[in-house]
Every structure is written in C-alpha cells, then in structure tokens.
Amino acid sequence: MDRITLTGLTATGFHGVFPQERREGQPFVVDVELELTVDTVSDQLANTVNYAEIAADVEAVVTSEPRNLIETVAGEIADRCLSHGRVDRVTVTVHKPKAPINQTFTDVSVTISRSRHV
Numbered sequence: 001m002d003r004i005t006l007t008g009l010t011a012t013g014f015h016g017v018f019p020q021e022r023r024e025g026q027p028f029v030v031d032v033e034l035e036l037t038v039d040t041v042s043d044q045l046a047n048t049v050n051y052a053e054i055a056a057d058v059e060a061v062v063t064s065e066p067r068n069l070i071e072t073v074a075g076e077i078a079d080r081c082l083s084h085g086r087v088d089r090v091t092v093t094v095h096k097p098k099a100p101i102n103q104t105f106t107d108v109s110v111t112i113s114r115s116r117h118v
Contacts, residue, residue, distance in 0.1 A: 001088065002038040004048075007031045009055055011062040015073055018100055026098040028062050028073070034081060035089035049086050057081065070094040070110045078114040089115045 009030045014022045032054060039047035057080040067073050074094045081090040091113040099108040 001035045004034045004036070004038070004051055004054075005032070006051055006055055006058070009058045011059045013062040013073070014066040015062075015068070015070060015096075016066075016100070017068045021100065022066050026096070028070070029095040029097060030058050030062065030077065031093040031095075032058060032077065032081060033091040034084075034087050035091075036086045037088070049084050054081060054084070070096050070108075071112070074110050074112045075114075078112055082114060082116055087116065089113065 009032070010027055011030075012025045013028045014025045015028065016022060016026075034049055034051075034054065036049060058077055061073060061076045061080060067076075074092045077092045077094070078090050081087050081092070091111060093109050093111040095107050095109040097107050099105075101108065
C-alpha cells in the first residue's frame, strides 16, 4: 500500500461546545494520510489522487457548519477523502491548538482512521 500525506493544513473554524468558540473561531490544523495504490508508471494525475482536491476538501469541512466535537470534524474529513475512488484507507488528525483549556498545553488533537467498505 502506498501513502500520500498532507501535513499542517490550517483553516479557521467555529467548532466547539462553548459559545465563545462558535462566535470567535480559532485555527484548526489537519494532517491527512491517504493509503492507496499509486500508479508510478503512467506519470498521469488521473491515475492517482489529486492532493490539491483533498486539501480543498479539508478546508471546506473545517470552514463549514460548526460542530461540537473535533471527532465529528475528523469523521467528515475522512468521509470526504474516501469519496475519492482511489483512496482505500485514510487517517485524519485534527489539531485544536487554541482549545479552551486552563492548563498549559501544546496541542489537543483527535486521530481517526477509516477504511473503504468493499
């Protein structure tokens, strides 16, 4: 199995359970790992996954309708990635570096993996 990885995709979203999060928004950082079989011989974009389209899908989910949980955001991103026919499995990590936590922290993140059901 081959992998395409996008790391550090950043967009502003309004996700969270607190009114301030939904009102003011905050940055979300997303990492996506796609597992697929890449055609390394044809050298044609049509024979792989266009990672610019994946990046646009990630941004669309992060900037869309607010969700309470980043778990839900990660699941929606995974579903979008799996809608690309060549993707067999996807791992999505959604980072919420400005989460409303009183303690000092570097990052809060959720990682999910999903596979195509055949």
